[in-house]
Amino acid sequence: MxxxxxxxxxxxxxxxxxxxxxxxxxxxxxxxxxxxxxxxxxxxxxxxxxxxxxxxxxxxRVSAPYKLVSREGHAERSTVWVGPVPIGPGTVTLIAGPCAVESPQQTLEAAQMARAAGAVLLRGGAFKPRTSPYAFQGLGEAGLKILAEVGAETGMPVVTEVVDARDVDLVASYADMLQVGARNTQNFTLLRAVGRSGRPVLLKRGMSGTIEDWLLSAEYIAQQGNLRVVLCERGIRTFETATRNTLDISAVPVAQRLSHLPVLVDPSHSGGHRDLVLPLSRAAIAVGADGIIVDVHPRPSQALCDGAQALVHDDLRELAETVTAFAPLVNRIPAISPLTLTGHAARVPVGA
Amino acid sequence: MxxxxxxxxxxxxxxxxxxxxxxxxxxxxxxxxxxxxxxxxxxxxxxxxxxxxxxxxxxxRVSAPYKLVSREGHAERSTVWVGPVPIGPGTVTLIAGPCAVESPQQTLEAAQMARAAGAVLLRGGAFKPRTSPYAFQGLGEAGLKILAEVGAETGMPVVTEVVDARDVDLVASYADMLQVGARNTQNFTLLRAVGRSGRPVLLKRGMSGTIEDWLLSAEYIAQQGNLRVVLCERGIRTFETATRNTLDISAVPVAQRLSHLPVLVDPSHSGGHRDLVLPLSRAAIAVGADGIIVDVHPRPSQALCDGAQALVHDDLRELAETVTAFAPLVNRIPAISPLTLTGHAARVPVGA
Amino acid sequence: MxxxxxxxxxxxxxxxxxxxxxxxxxxxxxxxxxxxxxxxxxxxxxxxxxxxxxxxxxxxRVSAPYKLVSREGHAERSTVWVGPVPIGPGTVTLIAGPCAVESPQQTLEAAQMARAAGAVLLRGGAFKPRTSPYAFQGLGEAGLKILAEVGAETGMPVVTEVVDARDVDLVASYADMLQVGARNTQNFTLLRAVGRSGRPVLLKRGMSGTIEDWLLSAEYIAQQGNLRVVLCERGIRTFETATRNTLDISAVPVAQRLSHLPVLVDPSHSGGHRDLVLPLSRAAIAVGADGIIVDVHPRPSQALCDGAQALVHDDLRELAETVTAFAPLVNRIPAISPLTLTGHAARVPVGA
Amino acid sequence: MxxxxxxxxxxxxxxxxxxxxxxxxxxxxxxxxxxxxxxxxxxxxxxxxxxxxxxxxxxxRVSAPYKLVSREGHAERSTVWVGPVPIGPGTVTLIAGPCAVESPQQTLEAAQMARAAGAVLLRGGAFKPRTSPYAFQGLGEAGLKILAEVGAETGMPVVTEVVDARDVDLVASYADMLQVGARNTQNFTLLRAVGRSGRPVLLKRGMSGTIEDWLLSAEYIAQQGNLRVVLCERGIRTFETATRNTLDISAVPVAQRLSHLPVLVDPSHSGGHRDLVLPLSRAAIAVGADGIIVDVHPRPSQALCDGAQALVHDDLRELAETVTAFAPLVNRIPAISPLTLTGHAARVPVGA
Structure with missing residues (x-):
């Protein structure tokens, strides 16, 4: 009810x-x-x-098992603001940045590429949940610091993953939006903690999470008083091995019909290959996603994480053209940000 | 090799x-x-x-296990012609019609709806493979006859499913293109028979078929000398139950990179709900599909098969607008047909 | 009803x-x-x-969508007889033989291995449905002839796959039981044809077939008047790649609760590795399967099909011990056959 | 290396x-x-x-991506001791108890049922990770206290789930073994924390975790110096809806071949139905599992969590007989405990 x-x-x-x-x-x-x-x-x-x-x-009465995030009790679709940047039904919001923050220089270059492509939010991982304990685990707080500085320098609010409830305050002190990754979608402790943080939350779908599971995870956040939740489809696990995951493109309109929350698509992690990112981005915008989040890297072959799926320079120009061309067809405009529009001079020397 | x-x-x-x-x-x-x-x-x-x-x-040398359909030995992407209608890299071809042929009247109405939406090929099932033996199994040859007459009346070459190798000649005598359905994708007897028929073939992906399985099934057809094969992604089986199947949108660019054959999308059978057909159609065109195939029905609530996913009148106008608007963005034009353009007077009285 | x-x-x-x-x-x-x-x-x-x-x-009234095969209208579990060999609730029936019939000598050796291990039915493929058209497709009628001769020689009724409705009479003229493979589980034409044959049918589960789909496929056979259907679980397709398929062991008790038909397990095709066949056979008998069907080959490294999963000599002794030891714990006896018991002298020279 | x-x-x-x-x-x-x-x-x-x-x-050199848990560098299979109770290659260890600790009375009754069935470890959840935030979330520390008291009363070391790295010390102060649930299998923060605790860990497989993912999760624990890890297969997510999850029985021998760690099976959560627990338990022991963990409840219809899969009195006698009968066939003995053997008088009044 x-x-x-x-x-x-x-x-x-x-x-x-x-x-x-x-x-x-x-x-x-x-x-x-x-x-x-x-x-x-x-x-x-x-x-x-x-x-x-x-x-x-x-x-x-709300018949769905999730209540606060259901559209049954909240018919109009929501816009979640990350600083001055909207994510919602009228816009296509582009979020881009490196999968992992590796250095000030790499992060700044990636951010500049992202901004040139029209991104208005900067993504970048400092705490990286990796399947193998021997893989690069992220720079931690040092990475957060770099990300925040580069975000300020380039005029983009930043979104970064938090993997531990104990780190929520720390991460929230650097980040404008908190990401909960696919492996933590049913880490209910973490969901409650980001719910209490008050920060907007980017909630990825679990690898084997049904759409209902995903909305119930969002409800955990909402129950803490925080309805600033953005859902992100990033591919599910199926028998197909030609792609890293299977992008469930139908999940976008289904989730939008069931919930008032915005829904993004991550074409980088779903496809897992650079040459799939652009076609899947087009599909995502066309299907009605409220935005996309992509990996960029100045030198993918040297990336410490997921280089195979990172966009490079030419791709980004094409991505920018894609967003500009497709958004109007679904009655949207590309989300713009006063921060990036004004050029926004750097306040903090990066890597100082 | x-x-x-x-x-x-x-x-x-x-x-x-x-x-x-x-x-x-x-x-x-x-x-x-x-x-x-x-x-x-x-x-x-x-x-x-x-x-x-x-x-x-x-x-x-071709390293892929499929040879004739591989792009390694045939770099340019193929266009398959169904009569005067192209399916290939320069166009977006719309195929529409009723899931099942039920009567001359229903088929004609559906075909007129299809044509008004810009369809240039007419689909319709006379032999219906149904999970339950108690479900409507199709009208058989009577259905083929209706379909052929309505196709002639409305100026649309027809595509229809064949489920039995013994029926290939019969079906080919009425149909311009033969469809092999998802349940028969590894019915190798049938694949060889449609290969020998010389007719263009619409080959659906199996519910649990990998992209490699699918291309190997196409190779069975090609081995018989018939390279006029069009692949059709129609959703795969996953744990998600909110949709009938999970449309694997990434399969389109992946299959196009691996094979020179055209690739269509069936948004009706993948989503299984009317309100998903339009968003998924947009996604399909945007991702680069060479066309789409959709169910239409004049009175879905009375449909004998899959009424829940059939488009009705207003949907079709929107579908037409979608194809027209999205095709140019992927450097294509909507496929047109001299037959439908000229109005093509009926040669055979329908339902006579 | x-x-x-x-x-x-x-x-x-x-x-x-x-x-x-x-x-x-x-x-x-x-x-x-x-x-x-x-x-x-x-x-x-x-x-x-x-x-x-x-x-x-x-x-x-039967609430299930399948009627004739449902336990709602037929509470006692059925025993299907293949000649003098029972498959049903009181026994554990061992079926063994080569995946593909390759030669008289190989088939005879495999059959002798099978019989020594306690097998009472001989399996062997003459028509092989292969994912790749370039893989060995079976010997066809020549293979059927070899199989029938070796079956007679070794006193084992034979079961072999039929892949084409047109071949049902031919195959039935050589075989005591007809197998419908996983790729043809929804080849309804074939299901009806084997239904009309009157022969007992071994119906494998489809790779992405739900248990309900499987029982509806059995209903297609039953509708033709043939209730001599034996279900065979052989693994389903999932994301796990460490095994060829994922053996759904729970499907055995579930199918037995829903249907009166016997249920076998194929541990060879599900696991796909020789060293999994014995543990999975133990699991199958323990869970209550009415029998198992395994691949054997005298020289697996030279097998033309699925050599990696074929049992060899020592494995078979262990398999025999397994059946003998586990059957009593589930209140069953190993199925025995008067034919193999009497030594059953060869009537037909093999390979003549 | x-x-x-x-x-x-x-x-x-x-x-x-x-x-x-x-x-x-x-x-x-x-x-x-x-x-x-x-x-x-x-x-x-x-x-x-x-x-x-x-x-x-x-x-x-170890070619597998996991090192410490691999069998390549540690050929003999490990036995993990939980107090005086072994889990390893020579025994079949039965763990039983209520899914959730609801009250002292319910927990004690469930524990007595478990002990009578031969269980030597008591399971029970105080922190319950539930898909819905509106479902019963467990009694928290009060539940831990009840569980520890009942464990002492009945002579069974206790295993209970921990869902938050911050709670590891608290839970370890009450529990003899820490459980990491399916939803937290890639909660790497939690894995490291239970690794540092020094307590034996029961690590469930993720719903969409490959066997390799699972072993890499175990490696996260081992990297902290803790090799006392017991793997637990509990079913994976597939398209089949007749069971709650699909028990991947093959994962037991596969994981045992790849890793030296013990492997248990949870037939309650995989099947999700009471009448599947016994057949799946038999299959688990027969396939070579090092033990099983089952839900019991004195009054399943009143259970606050997963009542449909809880065993009741008669089931437990049958379960005891199953373990006793099947263990010798796989060259094992049922694990026994000096604590339960001696009757072990209660030291702490339960529910005081």
Whole structure:
């Protein structure tokens, strides 16, 4: 059950609703939607009865197992803002950057490539969850520092993965958006922690996660009061070995029909090959994704992580053209950012 | 090993090559490509040595397990013609029609809807392979007759499924293109029979077929001398249950890189829901598919087969707009047909 | 809906029932069960009403989509006899032989190995469905002849695959049991043809077939009046690449609960490695399979097909011990055959 | 590369080896195997050259990506001891208990059922990772306390899941063995934390984890010096929906061939239905699993978690008989425990 508060509801109104439903045997989870507060109830919802309280706009049963992220109780699709950058139904937001932060120089070059291609958010991994313990595990806080500096230098808010609930505050002190990776999609401890951080969250789909599993993971974040969740399809595991994963392109419209949250596509990790990134990016925009997130690297052959799928210079020009050309066909504009538009002079010397 | 004959090679030249390689212990499979004949060799290929024979343009080792359909020995992508309708790298070909032929009236209405949406080939099933023996199995030859008449009436060459090698001649006597369905992708008897028919073949991917399996199935057809094969991605079986199958959109560029054959997408059977067909069609064109094949039905709720995924009137206008808008962005034009362009008066009264 | 006839029902009783239900708008499919005739109805079953006819023992709605093979209308589990050899709930039946019949000598040696290990049915492929058209496709009728001769020589009824509906009569003229392979599990033409043959059928599960799909395929055979169907689990396709397929061991008890048909396991094709065959055979017997079917070859390294999974001499002694030791723990006895028990002198010179 | 120290190697010997290889540009990971210390090297292993140092028994290249857990460098299979209870190649160890600890009474009843069935370790969840945030999440520390008390009362060391690296010390203060669940198999933070705990670890396979992924996850634990890892196959995600997951029974012999670690099977979570647990348990022991772990509940219909798969009284007697009957056939004995043998009087009043 979802209670939608009216836009003008006050904190007292909300508190009063929570008190009332709690007294009737329910648990209440308050979350801030795009334009209004919504409250999910669990427990003895059948005993709620009528709720004739100030500020209550609508009470609705939600048949889906996820409540706060469901479109049943929140019909308009949400836009999540990362600083001045929107991710939502009117735009195609391009996020790009190196898979892993390796050095100030490599990160800056990658960021400049990303920005030249129209990216408005910078991605880059400092904590890398790797299948093998002998693989490069990321630079940790040093990487976060580099990323934040390069983001400031190039005028792009940064998104980076967090893999440990204990690191959420640390990562949030450097990053504008927190990413939860495919291997942690059911790390519920981590989901709750990023939920409490208040930062926008990029939630990747698990390798074997159904769309329902994925939305329930988003609900874990939302339950902590944080509805600034962006879903990201990145391929699922199937029997096909010609691609790294199988991009489930249908998951985009399905998730958008079931949930009000924005949905991105990661064509780099799904395909796993450079020459698939552009066609899959076109498919993603065409199918209605709210944006894409891609790997770039100035020298892929030397990359410490996933070089085979990183875009290089010419690819990026083509990617920029793709976004520009395809977005209007799905009634969107490429997301732009005041920060990158103004050239945004560097405040912090990178690698100092 | 693939021998490419020069465009001007004569039948004697080809016969001479076959005799020579056979004498050296190989089996030769002659197939007619877009602009030249190619010959696949198996057996003792390491003993072939040099082939300084008239008409031989090139001899090339092909590392892939499929030879005739591989791009290694046939770099330019092929266009398969179905009557006057091309399926290939320069166009986006729209195939539409009812999942099953149910009656002359329903088929004609569906065909008119298809044509209005820009379809240039008419699909429709007369032999329906159904998971349950209690489900509607198709009208058989009566259905073929209806389909052929409606195709003639509406100016669209027809494509229809054949499920039994014994029926290939019968079906070929009514149909312009033969379809091999997902359940028969490794029915090698049927593959050889459609190969021998000389008709263009629409080869669907198996539900659990890897891309390599699929190309090897195409090779079975090609080995019979028939390279007029069009591949069709229609979704694979995964753990996700929100869609009927999981459309493997990446399979399009991967198959196009590995094989010279055209690749279509079937968004109806992959998604299994009407509201997914349009987004998936956009994705298919954007990713570079050479066309799409969709289900239409004048009254989906009464359909005897797969009504949930059939497009109806408004959808079709949107589909037409989609093809028109997206094709140029991938450097293609919508395939057009002289038959539908001229209005093509009916030669045969439908349902007579 | 399933009508169970009483054991003493006559042909006239059955005909009378069929006439009655047909007159009321249903289609009737008559099939001969273990001890009684059962009749499946489709169509307007809600109009059947009471059926107070001679010979009718019970009328029961069957909720499963498959009817004749369902346990809902046929509670006791069936035993299928292949000549004097039972496959059913009281026994563990061992079927063994070469994956492909290659020569009289190889087949005879493999059969002798099989018999020494306790096998009572001989398997061997003459028509081999191969993913690649360049792989060995089997000896065809010459192979059938060898197989039949070796079966006679060694006292083992033979089971062999049929891949083409047109070959069913030919294959049935040599073989005691017809196998439908994994790639043909939804080749409905073939299913109907083996149904009409009257021969017992070994029906493998499709690589991506759900258990329900599999039982519906069995229903296609049963609808033709042939309930002598033995199901065979042989592994499904998953993301795991360490084994050829993933043996779905749970499918055995699940299928046995849903259907009265016997269920075998093929540990050779599921694992794909010789050293997995014995552990998987133990698991199969322990889980309650009604038998196992394994590949043997006198010289696996020279095998033309699937040598990596063929058992050789020492393995077979261990296999024999396994069957003997495990069968009693699941309240079964190893199936024995009067033919192999008596030594059964050869009637036909092999390879003559 | 793996260095096996001789059984009598001293701490100084080990330190000397580590110093030497570190000086040559490698990283060294020291882990304590069954009878000897082994050291994995990563980095510039090609520069190690000869290692003529005291205490070095063997230096071996390991081709697998996992080193410490590989059988290449540790041929004998390991036995992991949980208190006085062995899990390893000579025994079949039965672990049983409630899926979730709900109350002292329920836990005690379940434990008594488990013990009567021959279980020597008690399982029970206090921190429950649930797909839905609205599902019962476990009692937390209160649950740990109940579990420890009941374990002491019934003479069974306890195994329980830990889902948060921050809780490892807390859980280790109550539990004899730490479980890492399927959803956390690639939560590398957690893997390292349980590695450092020194406690034996039960590592479940991920829902979409290949066997290689699983062994690499075990390597994360081993790298922290902890080789007391027990692998647990619990079913993978496939297209089949008749069972909760698809038990990959072949994974047992495959993992045992690749790794020296013990391998258990969880028939409760793989099948997801009570009536599958016994057949799958038989299959698990027959295939060579080193033990099984099952859910029991005194009143499954009231269970807060996974009641459908919990065994009840009669099932448990049958399970006990199964273990007793099948273990000898695979040359094992049922694992017994001095604690349960002696009746082990309760030291702590349960639920006090």
């Amino acid at each position: 979802i209670i939608s508060m009216s836009p003008g509801a006050t904190a007292e109104d909300i508190a009063s609703v929570v008190d009332t439903v709690t007294a009737r045997g329910c648990e209440a989870y308050v979350s801030q939607g795009v334009s209004r507060t919504i409250i999910a109830l669990s427990g003895a919802v059948e005993q709620i009865g009528s709720l004739d309280l100030r500020g209550v706009a609508e009470v609705r | 693939i021998i490419s004959m020069s465009p001007g090679a004569t039948a004697e030249d080809i016969a001479s090559v076959v005799d020579t390689v056979t004498a050296r212990g190989c089996e030769a499979y002659v197939s007619q490509g877009v602009s030249r004949t190619i010959i696949a060799l198996s057996g003792a290929v390491e003993q072939i040595g040099s082939l300084d024979l008239r008409g031989v343009a090139e001899v090339r | 399933i009508i169970s006839m009483s054991p003493g029902a006559t042909a006239e009783d059955i005909a009378s029932v069929v006439d009655t239900v047909t007159a009321r708008g249903c289609e009737a499919y008559v099939s001969q069960g273990v001890s009684r005739t059962i009749i499946a109805l489709s169509g307007a079953v809600e109009q059947i009403g009471s059926l107070d006819l001679r010979g009718v023992a019970e009328v029961r | 793996i260095i096996s120290m001789s059984p009598g190697a001293t701490a100084e010997d080990i330190a000397s080896v580590v110093d030497t290889v570190t000086a040559r540009g490698c990283e060294a990971y020291v882990s304590q195997g069954v009878s000897r210390t082994i050291i994995a090297l990563s980095g510039a292993v090609e520069q190690i050259g000869s290692l003529d140092l005291r205490g070095v028994a063997e230096v071996r």
